[in-house]
């Protein structure tokens with residue numbers, strides 16, 4: 001389990017996160033939702049120790065996060081970070097050389113799943129295929145937790161659907177996933193848990209199945225209540 005406990009982050013005088021807390025379980029998809037600029041990426045960066053936090057703790061499987069924790073967790077940014085002149089095959093080779101937990105078998109599975117051509121250069125990929133190649137490079141790592149920043153952002157509906165399918169496939173297995181989004185519609189059915197954020201605080205944290213079964217509400221219903229109420 002990833003436990004984010006009361007983290008506070010300031011950029012200059014601006015407090016972006018104000019004691020944000022939530023948990024994300026292994027084997028589940030947890031979605032951080034909030035409008036642009038609410039601090040979703042900053043939370044993922046804080047978990048990855050890419051940005052220092054002022055207060056609070058982050059625990060992974062009960063232990064305070066430390067250097068060794070990053071063998072268990074990976075961050076998939078919202079855009080591919082490989083050099084544009086690389087082919088997908090070269091990008092995969094780079095990952096294999098760099099990370100000892102690279103899983104070539106899963107990478108090949110993902111190539112087929114996303115119908116990507118490994119001889120294509122990154123610079124020539126459509127937005128949708130670039131997003132898929134980006135996910136492939138992260139999902140092929142053998143880690144217990146995957147953090148994904150806006151994996152559905154700016155791509156067409158068919159690519160979104162194909163990316164959504166990967167979440168219910170064997171390619172995710174029993175790993176824990178945290179994704180950020182401001183568009184919930186396409187992916188509501190995939191999500192186990194939702195964390196609603198606003199003004200640097202956690203407004204509400206809930207399990208989708210519970211609100212569906214107990215209150216007959218969708219995630220969007222709860223969002224309307226919380227954000228407009």
Ligand SMILES: Nc1ncnc2c1ncn2[C@@H]1O[C@H](COP(=O)(O)OP(=O)(O)OP(=O)(O)O)[C@@H](O)[C@H]1O
Nearest residue numbers: 011012016034035036037038039040041042043182
């Ligand atoms: N390095 C930085 N220096 C100063 N301010 C920053 C920095 N990074 C982020 N911010 C500010 O912190 C706030 C939260 O940014 P963040 O990128 O975490 O939001 P977000 O919810 O991920 O937004 P989006 O949906 O647009 O990606 C924003 O107001 C942003 O301008």
